[in-house]
Amino acid sequence: MIKTDIKTAPLTPAFGVEVSGVALADFVPSGRFDELRALFEEHSALLFRRQNFSDSDHMALAQAFGPIEDRKADERKKGEAFEIPKVTNEAIDKSLKGGTMDMQRLQLESNFLWHADSTFIPTPALTNILIGRVVTSEGGATELASTRAAWAAMPEDLKSRIRDRGIWHHYSISRAKISPELAKQPMFHKWPATHWKAVWPNPVNGREALYIASHAYKVDGYDEAKSRVLLDELMDFCTRPEFTYSHNWEVGDVLIWDQRATLHRGTPWPFEQPRTLSSICVSVTEKDGVEEMRLSC
DSSP: OOOTTOEEEESSSSSOEEEESSOGGGTTTTTOHHHHHHHHHHHSEEEEOSOOOOHHHHHHHHHHHSOBOOTTTTTSOTTOOOOOOEEESBOTTSOBOOSTTOHHHHHHHHTTSOBOTTTTSSSOEEEEEEEEEEOOSSOOOEEEEEHHHHHHHSOHHHHTTTTTOEEEEOHHHHHHTTOHHHHTSGGGGSSOOEEEESEEEOTTTOOEEEOOOTTEEEETTSOHHHHHHHHHHHHHHHTSGGGEEEEOOOTTOEEEEETTTEEEEEOOOOTTSOOEEEEEEEEOOGGGTHHHHBOOO
């Protein structure tokens, strides 16, 4: 039961709510995380505006959702601690990154593609908890698209072409759409291709969502050329305006979304302006339906 001090307002008619009445940092220590999780399962995307939300708060909330995703665990030296990832155009010394072929800049530009995080690793992401730390005067929005709402509204002739099929994903696929040189970087070949069912039913409420991303490249039963055409058509449908939300950041804003049912992307900004978002992805577990989604490779 959601207590009455928690207030919600729709982000769009299709999905998502802005949550107020309770500070986000209070849900875990007060023992009320289950109420937040219920909102997450029902609405797919949650927005908390202008929060006083520290790195320790960020870690505690992520751990309440599940195991923290750590893509660099194999790269750190013994005893070196996990650091909260940053989506940023700032260097460590706070100077801005350089020219158009700078790999960091190209990696940021790849985030402008519609995607779900981590569909390309053996255990994909359940959620991303994203916080505005340094924001720009214009641009730099984060946009969400509900593949749950889109799947419910999708015409049957399009649904029938993907239903009951599997989709193959690889990290380098999305990076090659930005730059062949970027796609050659070793970090984009760390994991072999993954193979997931095309539709992810929510284990809590049974509502289905299309599970696609910019990393997807082949659909079972089609060659790669026909797969690309179908995946583009599905992506175009899922990202229609009626299924999307665009968030313009203020410092302290926190977005939380269900990666099983929501795509996201960044939008460009004047690159001479610094922009930094703190980002923790949480991995799916068996209770989130991952084993039912897994197909043999």
